[in-house]
Amino acid sequence: MAIQEEIREGIARKQAKFDDWDWDTQLSKVDKGMYLRYADKLLSYLHSQGVVVKVKCPDCEWSQFVGGESVGMTPCHTCNSTGYIYEPLITEVIKEG
Numbered sequence: 001m002a003i004q005e006e007i008r009e010g011i012a013r014k015q016a017k018f019d020d021w022d023w024d025t026q027l028s029k030v031d032k033g034m035y036l037r038y039a040d041k042l043l044s045y046l047h048s049q050g051v052v053v054k055v056k057c058p059d060c061e062w063s064q065f066v067g068g069e070s071v072g073m074t075p076c077h078t079c080n081s082t083g084y085i086y087e088p089l090i091t092e093v094i095k096e097g
């Protein structure tokens with residue numbers, strides 16, 4: 001699942017929980033759709049304000065060390081050697097849904 005889809009469902013689940021519903025056992029497909037549309041509106045607003053998602057650069061080589069330093073990274077040009085890239089909060093798939 002893309003990070004954008006995880007965030008979208010995460011917002012819907014949290015709002016449902018706030019309303020005292022259990023996402024997995026108490027909500028119908030229609031109910032879930034209502035919460036997902038709420039998430040879409042919220043994400044659309046944040047997107048319009050320039051909010052983006054920071055993700056690990058897929059072109060860098062990340063490696064985990066045992067003990068000592070936690071993470072090593074071989075930088076690349078895609079991310080300008082920062083180790084991270086930015087993705088839009090809303091993808092085309094979510095816009096259609």
Ligand SMILES: [Zn+2]
Pocket residue numbers: 057058059060075076077078079080081082083084
């Ligand atoms: Zn990189």
